[in-house]
Amino acid sequence: MNKLLPTLLIALLIVTCCLSCKVLPSKIENGYSYIQKDGRAEKEWKLVWFDDFNATSLDTTKWTKIPANTADWGKHMSSNPLCYELKDGQLLLKGIKNPDTLTDKRPFLTGGIYSKGKFAFQYGKIEIRAKLGCAQGAWPAMWMLAERNKYGKYPRNGEIDIMEHLNFDKIIYQTTHSYYTLELKQKDKPPHSGTTKLDPNQFNIFGLQWYPDKLIFTLNGKETFRYPRISGVDPSQWPYDQPFYILIDQQLGGSWVGKVNPNNLPVQMEVDWVKVYQ
Numbered sequence: 001m002n003k004l005l006p007t008l009l010i011a012l013l014i015v016t017c018c019l020s021c022k023v024l025p026s027k028i029e030n031g032y033s034y035i036q037k038d039g040r041a042e043k044e045w046k047l048v049w050f051d052d053f054n055a056t057s058l059d060t061t062k063w064t065k066i067p068a069n070t071a072d073w074g075k076h077m078s079s080n081p082l083c084y085e086l087k088d089g090q091l092l093l094k095g096i097k098n099p100d101t102l103t104d105k106r107p108f109l110t111g112g113i114y115s116k117g118k119f120a121f122q123y124g125k126i127e128i129r130a131k132l133g134c135a136q137g138a139w140p141a142m143w144m145l146a147e148r149n150k151y152g153k154y155p156r157n158g159e160i161d162i163m164e165h166l167n168f169d170k171i172i173y174q175t176t177h178s179y180y181t182l183e184l185k186q187k188d189k190p191p192h193s194g195t196t197k198l199d200p201n202q203f204n205i206f207g208l209q210w211y212p213d214k215l216i217f218t219l220n221g222k223e224t225f226r227y228p229r230i231s232g233v234d235p236s237q238w239p240y241d242q243p244f245y246i247l248i249d250q251q252l253g254g255s256w257v258g259k260v261n262p263n264n265l266p267v268q269m270e271v272d273w274v275k276v277y278q
Helices: 004-023
Strands: 026-029 033-036 047-051 084-087 090-097 108-110 112-114 120-122 124-131 138-146 159-164 171-177 193-197 204-211 214-219 222-228 244-252 267-277
Touching (some): 090 112, 108 244, 120 124, 124 138, 124 159, 124 244, 159 204, 171 214, 171 222, 244 267
Antiparallel strands (some): 026 033, 047 267, 090 267, 124 267, 159 171, 204 214, 214 222
């Protein structure tokens, strides 16, 4: 009887693994890219990845602090601890006046995180619950970029802006960018951007439902804007057939949002949770 026990345990483990594989909505490539299985468009969403920020420090198996870069949105990005705080189950991403311009000459510092190289997904639903901070020059954003360069350098792989908010606005922008919209200037065939009203002083759930033939943007579970894949146009219209990673950042300044008023700082975005379904 004892000799049979290890064999039975192994058999049970194999059966359990097989059953688990059958119910998974995705296959995982490279250990972190969740590719939704075919034929799930009409099936119930299943949670495949999340962070509720209930830890005492940022989960670095899921996120990396976004480094500074030369883009309008990224010139103030910083890993400075003053730009980040985990408090009461929320991640606070802050835009602040730089306290040490001798070491770093930039006037402002901002906090942001991305899942690049740690989590990406192709098709599914993402929802982010957060409260936005308002300030002149504040530009909080939740967006996605391609994990790999399937079609070449930016903007050929596309960009999905789940939410962007400017200054003290009571609207958000939800947008797609690509070679088709930026280089070929095809911004209306189909329309590539929409706006929707919100109360920035309240927590809201910003979302995207991503299918092989359309992007459906949502706010608090309701559809707000849709970007479809269309036929008969340049193929660059739809680069959204590959894994994308997540970016969440409290940006400051830039040609779109305008100059920063230092008297309005600090400003912060309070992120409650991030959930991805397939």
